Amino acid sequence: MTNPQLPSHLRRISHVFVDESMTDSPMARRVRERLTGTAQEAIPWTVVPENQDRIEFERGEEQALYLKEYKGKFLRFCPGTRAYHCCGYRIIHIGENCPMACSYCILQAYFQDRILKIWANQDALFSELGNSFGADRNTRFRVGTGEFTDSLALEHLTGYSHDLVDFLNEYDNVVLELKSKVVDLSWMAAAKRTDRVLPAWSLNAPYINEHEEFDVSTLTERLQAARTCTEAGFRVCLHFDPIIHYPAWREGYAEIIDRIFDYVKPEQIAYMSLGSFRCMPQLTPIIADNFPETTYIYNEFVPGLDSKARLLRPLRVEQFSFMVDRLRAHGMDKQLYFCMESTEVWNEVFGYTPSDFGGLGNHLMARAFER
Numbered sequence: 001m002t003n004p005q006l007p008s009h010l011r012r013i014s015h016v017f018v019d020e021s022m023t024d025s026p027m028a029r030r031v032r033e034r035l036t037g038t039a040q041e042a043i044p045w046t047v048v049p050e051n052q053d054r055i056e057f058e059r060g061e062e063q064a065l066y067l068k069e070y071k072g073k074f075l076r077f078c079p080g081t082r083a084y085h086c087c088g089y090r091i092i093h094i095g096e097n098c099p100m101a102c103s104y105c106i107l108q109a110y111f112q113d114r115i116l117k118i119w120a121n122q123d124a125l126f127s128e129l130g131n132s133f134g135a136d137r138n139t140r141f142r143v144g145t146g147e148f149t150d151s152l153a154l155e156h157l158t159g160y161s162h163d164l165v166d167f168l169n170e171y172d173n174v175v176l177e178l179k180s181k182v183v184d185l186s187w188m189a190a191a192k193r194t195d196r197v198l199p200a201w202s203l204n205a206p207y208i209n210e211h212e213e214f215d216v217s218t219l220t221e222r223l224q225a226a227r228t229c230t231e232a233g234f235r236v237c238l239h240f241d242p243i244i245h246y247p248a249w250r251e252g253y254a255e256i257i258d259r260i261f262d263y264v265k266p267e268q269i270a271y272m273s274l275g276s277f278r279c280m281p282q283l284t285p286i287i288a289d290n291f292p293e294t295t296y297i298y299n300e301f302v303p304g305l306d307s308k309a310r311l312l313r314p315l316r317v318e319q320f321s322f323m324v325d326r327l328r329a330h331g332m333d334k335q336l337y338f339c340m341e342s343t344e345v346w347n348e349v350f351g352y353t354p355s356d357f358g359g360l361g362n363h364l365m366a367r368a369f370e371r
């Protein structure tokens with residue numbers, strides 16, 4: 001008898017919670033079906049009564065999946081700050097928390113439990129999105145789901161991105177970016193056009209990938225997936241965020257930058273962000289606690305205008321300049337942008353600022369809809 005395992009990043013799920021109102025939802029039925037026949041088939045399900053606003057789950061490394069009826073807004077603005085140039089993308093909120101573990105992950109500060117929440121009331125989500133995207137078909141939207149979770153981490157169980165791609169086929173004024181550190185390309189089957197979905201992977205120096213990112217796909221797997229998408233006609237996005245200052249950073253970032261172009265061509269990359277490690281004050285002790293081997297948090301940081309600690313500007317500029325020079329040598333140019341950086345840093349590294357091309361949000365919107 002076959003008893004296949006779930007992908008390794010989902011094997012710590014040992015319990016499913018489901019809101020009473022969602023027990024019969026398509027999402028709950030799908031998760032049940034997809035667990036059937038796997039080693040996790042027998043994990044217990046608990047129905048959460050309507051009047052219960054909190055669930056308790058505390059079992060060491062184990063994780064719980066919570067299929068929840070979400071009552072808030074699904075379409076949001078990215079929580080960027082006015083002090084720096086923000087890319088202005090919109091978030092489709094599909095759930096919270098992530099089964100993987102990256103030492104630098106901001107979600108550790110947001111969610112201090114091991115409960116992976118998925119908004120199971122997809123009908124409400126699609127209704128809100130339809131109202132927003134359908135109100136004026138001339139208004140364009142660049143949207144993504146990878147802000148409070150990884151876009152594809154739970155895809156194997158939920159098929160959420162597949163459903164979203166399917167729904168958005170009707171809205172050619174929307175480009176969806178699916179940002180992930182794992183490989184799950186099952187959403188591709190739902191895409192009727194290749195120019196309205198931007199699969200995206202975060203990359204880092206091999207040393208950082210090996211020492212600071214756990215349960216994620218390898219860099220090679222991510223790049224192979226990017227190549228598969230480009231071969232199918234999609235463009236991809238690649239992101240270097242957070243760039244980390246560690247002793248051999250030059251060799252590490254040079255190596256991964258060079259490897260990118262063994263898999264994809266510059267013109268197949270819609271855009272690429274560069275972001276230096278930034279850290280809310282309350283995140284540092286959490287990283288130190290969760291990842292005691294981590295040393296980059298003890299670098300030289302200063303508080304930024306958004307109150308987050310960021311690497312001293314000369315060090316950031318040095319890293320950015322090194323990476324931008326190398327990327328430009330491979331043919332990358334206007335696809336490159338900084339995530340949350342100042343006008344001064346843009347000028348120093350790129351020699352221009354977002355205002356020179358009408359603002360970062362406008363620039364990325366134009367690139368997203370280029371085809």
Ligand code: SF4
Pocket residue numbers: 098099100101102104105106107149150181216
């Ligand atoms: S994959 Fe992304 S969301 Fe998940 S832990 Fe890593 S940084 Fe956080």
